[in-house]
Amino acid sequence: MTVNDTPGDGMDRELTLMAVHAHPDDEVIGTGGILAKYTAEGIRTVLVTCTNGEQGDGPGGVKPGEPGHDDAAVAERRLAELRESVAHLGIDHVELLGYRDSGMDGWDGNGHADAFANVPVETAAARLAELMERYRPQVIVTYDENGNYGHPDHIQAHRIAVAAAEKTGIPDKFYYTAVPREAIRQMFEFMRANGMAPDFELPDDFGTPDELISSVVDVSPYVENKLKALQAHASQGENIPFLRMPPEAQHQAFSREYFIRTTSRVAAPDQEDDLFAGLR
Ligand SMILES: [Zn+2]
Numbered sequence: 308m309t310v311n312d313t314p315g316d317g318m319d320r321e322l323t324l325m326a327v328h329a330h331p332d333d334e335v336i337g338t339g340g341i342l343a344k345y346t347a348e349g350i351r352t353v354l355v356t357c358t359n360g361e362q363g364d365g366p367g368g369v370k371p372g373e374p375g376h377d378d379a380a381v382a383e384r385r386l387a388e389l390r391e392s393v394a395h396l397g398i399d400h401v402e403l404l405g406y407r408d409s410g411m412d413g414w415d416g417n418g419h420a421d422a423f424a425n426v427p428v429e430t431a432a433a434r435l436a437e438l439m440e441r442y443r444p445q446v447i448v449t450y451d452e453n454g455n456y457g458h459p460d461h462i463q464a465h466r467i468a469v470a471a472a473e474k475t476g477i478p479d480k481f482y483y484t485a486v487p488r489e490a491i492r493q494m495f496e497f498m499r500a501n502g503m504a505p506d507f508e509l510p511d512d513f514g515t516p517d518e519l520i521s522s523v524v525d526v527s528p529y530v531e532n533k534l535k536a537l538q539a540h541a542s543q544g545e546n547i548p549f550l551r552m553p554p555e556a557q558h559q560a561f562s563r564e565y566f567i568r569t570t571s572r573v574a575a576p577d578q579e580d581d582l583f584a585g586l587r
Pocket of ligand 1: 329330461
């Protein structure tokens, strides 16, 4: 039984998952497992990457604004890495919105007129809405209103995904990725117990309180795919601490993905282990 309020629409069309991300490499840690798993289950998967990642590291770890950082070359490299990552995850369709990476909060790149974070929400949301009309995803995943960690492009990705979903009315279920507070705390404990002191202290309020998490998906069969996908983003390796963790810690960190369901127009359990619960 369903309580779909658009009868004949949500249940008849090809099952489709759309993940809306800010930069090349964001697709892996929080959603690489569900993208690989749902693809393997025959569900169509669509990754939307909003920026080209120009504000990433250049060759040899050159940071944006430093001599030798070439935005165009960084973008080209990162989009090539994205294609490799997508191949490891098996994602069916990749859609690039092609906006300019705004850089982290406070960076010079924030002021660039073309930076994604400076594009009017309705302008970028209209482009994303076209993709929603084309693929008609029942399930959409993006970041929470803080972009999960405050990056201006992640916040903007959240805003345009919410606006496009509202405008089109297409998704039956809408999710934010979550960083589970308790699992992160356990991972840090594990690392300390294994002599790997993380280089920062976790604030008590780090991550998503566990009681807000509605959906936990077991993606343990796809840990290797995620790892290979993450390794594909080699040019950003310095910024990806997961790559330097021992295999046990990687397995622990990668085998589940966590979400907050904000909307469901179909009947699904309050606590679910499948984002397509109620849709198949
Ligand atoms: Zn990002």
